[in-house]
Amino acid sequence: MTAAPDGAPQEHPSWLWRNPDPKPSYDVVIIGAGGHGLATAYYLAAEHGITNVAVVERGWLAGGNMARNTTIIRSNYLWDASAGIYEHSLKRWEGLAEALDYDILFSQRGVLNLAHTLQDVREGIRRVNANRLNGIDAEWLDPQQVADVCPIVDISPDTRYPVLGATYQPRGGIAKHDHVAWAFARAADAMGVDLVQNCEVTGIDVDRGRVAGLRTSRGPITAGKVALCAAGHSSVLAGMAGLRLPIQSHPLQALVSELLEPVHPCVVMSNAVHVYVSQAHKGELVMGAGVDAYISYAQRGSVHTIERQMSAALELFPIFARAHVLRTWAGIVDVSPDASPILGLTPVEHLYVNCGWGTGGFKATPGAGSVYAHTIASDAPHPLNAPFSLERFTTGALVDEHGAAAVAH
Amino acid sequence: MLSVPCPWCGPRDETEFSYGGQAHVAHPAEPDALSDHEWSDYLFVRDNPRGPFAERWCHSAGCRRWFNAVRDTVTHSFLAVYRIGDPVPEIS
Numbered sequence: 001m002t003a004a005p006d007g008a009p010q011e012h013p014s015w016l017w018r019n020p021d022p023k024p025s026y027d028v029v030i031i032g033a034g035g036h037g038l039a040t041a042y043y044l045a046a047e048h049g050i051t052n053v054a055v056v057e058r059g060w061l062a063g064g065n066m067a068r069n070t071t072i073i074r075s076n077y078l079w080d081a082s083a084g085i086y087e088h089s090l091k092r093w094e095g096l097a098e099a100l101d102y103d104i105l106f107s108q109r110g111v112l113n114l115a116h117t118l119q120d121v122r123e124g125i126r127r128v129n130a131n132r133l134n135g136i137d138a139e140w141l142d143p144q145q146v147a148d149v150c151p152i153v154d155i156s157p158d159t160r161y162p163v164l165g166a167t168y169q170p171r172g173g174i175a176k177h178d179h180v181a182w183a184f185a186r187a188a189d190a191m192g193v194d195l196v197q198n199c200e201v202t203g204i205d206v207d208r209g210r211v212a213g214l215r216t217s218r219g220p221i222t223a224g225k226v227a228l229c230a231a232g233h234s235s236v237l238a239g240m241a242g243l244r245l246p247i248q249s250h251p252l253q254a255l256v257s258e259l260l261e262p263v264h265p266c267v268v269m270s271n272a273v274h275v276y277v278s279q280a281h282k283g284e285l286v287m288g289a290g291v292d293a294y295i296s297y298a299q300r301g302s303v304h305t306i307e308r309q310m311s312a313a314l315e316l317f318p319i320f321a322r323a324h325v326l327r328t329w330a331g332i333v334d335v336s337p338d339a340s341p342i343l344g345l346t347p348v349e350h351l352y353v354n355c356g357w358g359t360g361g362f363k364a365t366p367g368a369g370s371v372y373a374h375t376i377a378s379d380a381p382h383p384l385n386a387p388f389s390l391e392r393f394t395t396g397a398l399v400d401e402h403g404a405a406a407v408a409h
Numbered sequence: 410m411l412s413v414p415c416p417w418c419g420p421r422d423e424t425e426f427s428y429g430g431q432a433h434v435a436h437p438a439e440p441d442a443l444s445d446h447e448w449s450d451y452l453f454v455r456d457n458p459r460g461p462f463a464e465r466w467c468h469s470a471g472c473r474r475w476f477n478a479v480r481d482t483v484t485h486s487f488l489a490v491y492r493i494g495d496p497v498p499e500i501s
Contacts, residue, residue: 235458236459244450298482302410
């Protein structure tokens with residue numbers, strides 16, 4: 001272990017990246033050093049040889065939604081376009097620790113999506129069939145099979161919303177979000193990417209329809225290309241370039257319990273009762289709620305949302321009754337009209353957008369990063385993100401994933 | 410939880426209300442005359458500001474009436490409430 005540059009105590013781990021001042025000019029500037037921004041920078045350098053790149057971040061690296069999500073990874077979405085991009089991402093996850101030479105604690109422990117109504121059952125079976133046609137692992141489980149996979153779920157018929165079955169994706173799971181960010185950051189930094197923290201973008205300069213550069217709290221930066229990667233703040237940034245996005249920003253809350261012995265073997269999600277639960281490697285139960293109804297940039301939500309989510313969790317998992325909440329928090333998520341992302345070109349030349357992942361962007365981190373890097377490098381969408389263009393809201397070719405995404409994206 | 414100042418019932422818990430999104434979005438007078446882009450704008454694009462926002466609320470578990478409010482999306486404080494049909498009040 002080496003000493004930190006500023007002489008911090010030896011116990012502190014080595015810095016994984018430099019902390020440079022911004023240069024006056026870059027080929028590409030990515031706005032937002034969350035998972036998607038860092039992954040995009042990494043793939044720009046690793047797969048396209050573009051290393052004169054900065055990732056500018058208003059706060060600190062991976063301190064926004066990357067620090068606030070519930071780390072669920074799966075690819076069992078309904079439509080072909082979604083299967084393409086989410087399964088691409090899941091395949092990247094499967095080789096990511098090796099590619100980045102960093103343990104990201106990726107654990108393919110399986111994801112259950114519970115059905116509580118006849119409509120849930122029909123839709124779940126339809127989705128299993130659609131997934132299989134797209135080569136994605138998916139099974140339909142009856143209640144007893146649900147209990148075989150996850151014994152702590154109450155499958156008795158006398159609960160308020162009985163479990164009628166579940167879709168099951170065995171290759172789904174979780175990863176350690178901080179490690180994912182650090183792994184991408186370290187690898188991108190090693191290839192020459194500047195990760196510039198405490199650098200708030202205050203303006204985007206557009207010259208004759210083409211992006212020219214940024215104004216930031218740490219001075220102006222000229223940029224050949226600018227890539228937005230700011231989740232809940234995408235509308236604010238796009239507005240600086242004169243664009244309006246079909247995005248609404250909402251708080252999304254989550255919570256953890258204190259550390260417990262391993263009791264929960266997989267990931268359980270339920271759209272009908274608005275809860276999703278897994279158990280982190282350290283032992284906390286990690287649970288997420290639905291979005292708060294109102295528009296907000298405050299990174300906090302209303303307590304009744306957490307209360308409802310907890311009552312749903314208790315109904316499903318009576319064993320959680322004595323667990324204590326350790327902390328709750330909220331992130332600001334970017335909700336699109338069709339519950340699918342917006343990833344591609346914009347009407348401003350050399351300005352790119354990656355947003356609209358709403359409540360489910362974490363799972364797409366490596367997949368979105370790689371196709372976004374392709375889009376930026378070639379100034380044209382990759383076939384996997386072509387269906388997720390901004391134009392789809394004009395052409396009408398929406399990718400409606402409300403069923404597969406819903407609360408538990 | 411937000412305390413929502415219903416103009417008829419006074420401040421009540423957020424759980425009594427439903428949220429209606431951006432206020433003052435009028436249905437186009439001549440939908441046929443709109444281009445695809447303008448129609449898309451009307452259907453899908455809403456303001457999403459960081460700061461004061463004019464929005465609709467309905468006191469659905471109370472007086473069941475709709476009203477408009479200006480609320481700050483960063484502080485969550487209600488800066489004004491006013492009747493449907495009235496213009497956005499000046500916020501000092």
